[in-house]
Amino acid sequence: MSEVAMRDAEAQALLRQMLDAAIAAADPATVLARHLPEKPAGRCIVVGAGKAAAAMARAVERAWPDVDLSGVVVTRYGHGVPTERITVREAAHPVPDEAGHRAAVEILETAQRAGRDDLVLALISGGGSALMTLPEPPLTLEDKRAVNRLLLASGLTIEEMNRVRRRLSRIKGGRLAQAAAPARLVTLAISDVPGDDPAAIASGPTVPDPSAGENLSPLVARLGPNLPLAAREILLRPPVAQPAFTPDCRMIATPQMSLEAAADVARAAGITPLLLGDALEGEAAQLGIVLAGIARAGALHGTPVKAPAVLLSGGEATVTIGDRTPGRGGRNTEFLLSLALALNGHPGIHALAADTDGIDGTEDAAGAMIGPDTLAAAGKAGLSPRDHLDGHDSYSLFDRLGTLIRTGPTLTNVNDFRAILLG
Known part of the structure; x- marks a missing residue:
């Protein structure tokens, strides 16, 4: 395994540990x-x-x-x-x-x-x-x-x-x-x-x-x-x-309790957590653009937090379908696809977003992960990330890339969990 692949695998494993901790903190x-x-x-x-x-x-x-x-x-x-x-x-x-x-x-x-x-x-x-x-x-x-x-x-x-x-x-x-x-x-x-x-x-x-x-x-x-x-x-x-x-x-x-549990995992790994709030709302695609801007600022300028760090947030975004017949996907995968497009392959940034109940929208996945190579991998697979985002078809893209997260029903629900890791 190459050094880059090892870093990617380590980032994905840490993001998944944070999600698991967030879910465990809400286990009845x-x-x-x-x-x-x-x-x-x-x-x-x-x-x-x-x-x-x-x-x-x-x-x-x-x-x-x-x-x-x-x-x-x-x-x-x-x-x-x-x-x-x-x-x-x-x-x-x-x-x-x-x-x-x-x-x-x-x-x-x-x-x-x-x-x-x-x-x-x-x-x-x-x-x-x-x-x-x-x-x-x-x-x-x-x-x-x-x-x-x-x-x-x-x-x-x-x-x-x-x-x-x-x-x-x-x-x-x-x-x-x-x-x-x-x-x-x-x-x-x-x-x-x-x-x-x-x-x-x-x-x-x-x-x-x-x-x-x-x-x-x-x-x-x-x-x-x-x-x-x-x-x-x-x-x-x-x-x-x-x-x-x-x-x-x-x-x-509550969502805040779960974010704090994820933050504890990050600290134990030597990563600085920055909690952006447990009540972020708005269109999922727009939220992706906003958080991409914060992530780039952290990676490039060390503000509002210096890498290695993780941006944690919760809340519930929305997806307005409009008149177009939608593809497959929920608010978390739509957020991630928008985030990936806005980051445009920025090195060292990985992210995870998932619904803590285990089901993003009506699909069989809780959410997905992205990394610096997401857009390139989509291109190699003959996929257009922009078309998938415009068609509200984020699930299909991440399914083809093999980066969906499938937890099954978690038997709890503290809304969405988002983690953006700055390497």
């Missing part, structure tokens, strides 16, 4: 138990939704073997794990299906059966909004599916999407908490959103809706004429005030 099996409340005198009824819901349910069972536990949670297909006392349902993500609708009904009814002496433990993580779908009448499930598809291609931020989702739901925006009353309710959450706002994680089923009094007509206008009429009617209704309550919501894992 290791982080959940210390956030549990005091054991209840009566029953503990567990409800929940999200990509980590099944793993969280199993962690509760293991932490409380002597507690009267029952309940139901819903997770994404393929993300279920064996449990003994808590029922696990699986449903579709990111576009909801009938299984998610049935699960939402079951979860709501389970919460409603809780008594005054019971503890309702809500296990909430990213993805729960689509997985636990209960449309507000007259919206139908098919209408809700159409809205979700529209939102995913809209370019709206996750916070804006959640305003819409809460208003269109009978279970989100605090309505699950209202169903659990008068029982004590404690929420354990894994954050996948900028700022760790509990009202945004799975659209906040157990916390008050902060946008309950807002006029959503500007968002209706941005969603355009393809918005189903029933959704338009609900979103344009005069806002109704919600009953006030103070939630007990505990963050057991």
